[in-house]
Amino acid sequence: MKYLGVLALSLVVASCSPNNPNDTEQSVQAAAVTGDFNTSHMANMGFKVESATPSEIAGLYQVLTDQGLVYASADGQFIVSGRIFDITGEAPVNVSDEILNAMRISDLANYADTVIEFKADNEQHVIHVFTDSTCGYCRQLHERMDGYLDKGITVRYLAWPRSGMQGRAAMELQSVWCAEDPKAALTAVKNDQALPPANCENPVAEHLALGHKFGVRGTPAIVLESGRMLPGYLPPEPLLAKIENDQ
Structure with missing residues (x-):
């Protein structure tokens, strides 16, 4: 899939490469949930449109895709990457972040059965962490697991191999999710212990794609x-403190 690089608040003309059958099918399916919004130009750019609704700015649609949130002209021919702020109150409100936050909550619910959970006995909060077995800061987080649990923070892990699905981390994380005891296996690989190769269906590739959609650029991402x-x-x-200030 081609990822579109755009500068914040810059306008980009969508390319007009010929449709292939898959693009056409995606466009037709998207039309069922987006009304009159033309998804064909975004499909040609490699976007899978999940929803398109009018934004707070007249003539501009907020479009949720498999690559995150973008804004588009009503005819779908121009897109904008950036954030919309409501400045009518005492302080600016990041409307775009509110949309993204709601999207993340909804999507994570769909992956509830695929996480590796370290559950706090006195659970007060739940966080989701995109992790990489080769990431030093991810290892530091995991080493402090008892500290999070003691503070009532349940940790739910998702896989996010930074080097993609062909790298060492992807192989290790697949082995973790296929292990008989995934929690023990995750601890093992974060301590450089080898695991048998994966031989089961696993969610690592789906987690990686989900992280891209969420805007993950590195690990850990909480x-x-x-x-x-x-x-x-x-x-x-x-x-x-961050969690409590966020409520």
């Missing part, structure tokens, strides 16, 4: 209960 995403590692105490 998604709070509100849907807000925090990039990078935070020890238990600062993370708890």
Whole structure:
């Protein structure tokens, strides 16, 4: 899939390469949920449109895709990458982040059966963490697991191999998710212990795609209960403060 690089708030003309049958099928399917919005130009660019609804700005649609949130002209010929702020109140409100947060909450619910969960006995909060077995900061987070659990923070892991599906991390994470005891297996690989090769259906590729949609650019990436995403590692105490301030 081709990822479209666009500068914030810059206008881009969608390419007009010929449709292939899959693009046409995706466009027809998307039309059923997006009304009159023309998805064909975005399909040609490699986007899979999930929904398109009018935004707060007249003539501009907010479009949720498999690559995240973009804005588009009503005819689907121009797209804008950036954030919309409502400045009518005492402080600016990031309307785009509210949309993204709601999208993350909804999507994570669909992956509830595929996470590796470390559950706090006195659960007060739940976070989702995109992790990579070869990431040093991910290992630091995992080493402090007891600290998160003691503070009532349940940790649900999703796989996000930074080097893609052909790298070492992807192979390791597939083995983790296929293991008889995934929690023990994840701890093992984060301590450089080898696991048998994976031989089962696993969600690693789906988690990787989900992370791209969410805007993950590195690991660990922490998604709070509100849907807000925090990039990078935070020890238990600062993370708890972030969570409580987010409510």
